[in-house]
Amino acid sequence: MKRNRLTHRPAVAKDSRMDQREARHGRAQGPGGRLLPEMPVFWRKRPVRLGVSALLLGMTGALSGCITVSAPDKPIVIELNINIKQEVIYRLAADAGKTIDSNKDIF
Amino acid sequence: MSRVFASVSPFLAAALLVPAMAGDAMAQVRDPAYAAARSAGQVGEMPTGYLGIVGASTPDLKRIVDDINIKRKAVYAERAQAQHATVEEYAFTTGCKLVMQTQPGEKYQTPDGSWQVRGGAAPVRDSRCPA
Numbered sequence: 001m002k003r004n005r006l007t008h009r010p011a012v013a014k015d016s017r018m019d020q021r022e023a024r025h026g027r028a029q030g031p032g033g034r035l036l037p038e039m040p041v042f043w044r045k046r047p048v049r050l051g052v053s054a055l056l057l058g059m060t061g062a063l064s065g066c067i068t069v070s071a072p073d074k075p076i077v078i079e080l081n082i083n084i085k086q087e088v089i090y091r092l093a094a095d096a097g098k099t100i101d102s103n104k105d106i107f
Numbered sequence: 108m109s110r111v112f113a114s115v116s117p118f119l120a121a122a123l124l125v126p127a128m129a130g131d132a133m134a135q136v137r138d139p140a141y142a143a144a145r146s147a148g149q150v151g152e153m154p155t156g157y158l159g160i161v162g163a164s165t166p167d168l169k170r171i172v173d174d175i176n177i178k179r180k181a182v183y184a185e186r187a188q189a190q191h192a193t194v195e196e197y198a199f200t201t202g203c204k205l206v207m208q209t210q211p212g213e214k215y216q217t218p219d220g221s222w223q224v225r226g227g228a229a230p231v232r233d234s235r236c237p238a
Contacts, residue, residue, distance in 0.1 A: 075219055084195065084196050084199050084235065085235075086235040088192060088196050088200075089196070089199065089200045089203065089235050089236065089237060090237055091190070091192075092190055092192055092196060092197055092200040093200055093203070093204070093237045095186060095189075095190055095197075096186075096197065096200045096201040096203075096204055097204055099182060099183075099186050099201060100201060100204060100205065100208070103178075103182055104135045104136070104137070105135055105136055105137055105138070106175050106178045106179050106182070107179070107201075107205060
């Protein structure tokens, strides 16, 4: 409860990792034995996550050295109805022509 | 009684036939509003087999285009079923022909989605379209 007051966090936002850490090492303390509520909350409580994100950042940096993505010169053609096969179109073509001729009002 | 009927029946038949023929003939003519929008380039043929609004949409244009496209889809669905094809396949095939049949000055959409005015040359169509 004390911690909730210090961090201004609602009880539901408790980090289980914070509880484990506190159970093992006690409350984080400064050199004089004082509590350190003034420290940035994320820094004190999420050292592992910061480490992971730092790692991800490093990987992104490494990858950008290998793969370069550049915009194509030509406009990107979005092929609609990609699953329609030419043979089907050829088979239907004659009937489609008749359909147009017999429904001139809507074509 | 039968003589009376016999003398009336030609008129009766004619009375029944005339509206039927008139309806049939009318079904083959484009609605004037649609024809006007089409020649004004406000609507154009899309490669999907449906009509599209080229520039800014207005309620009137949307009504015309929706009306035509609903009717087209009904016809496509019926014919596609008869041909054992999907509605999309049949619509696309018809779209190939409709784009080809556009008159000079009318608008059509290329496969990359841009609107073009039909000129004297062949329109830009999907590579799968038959000649």
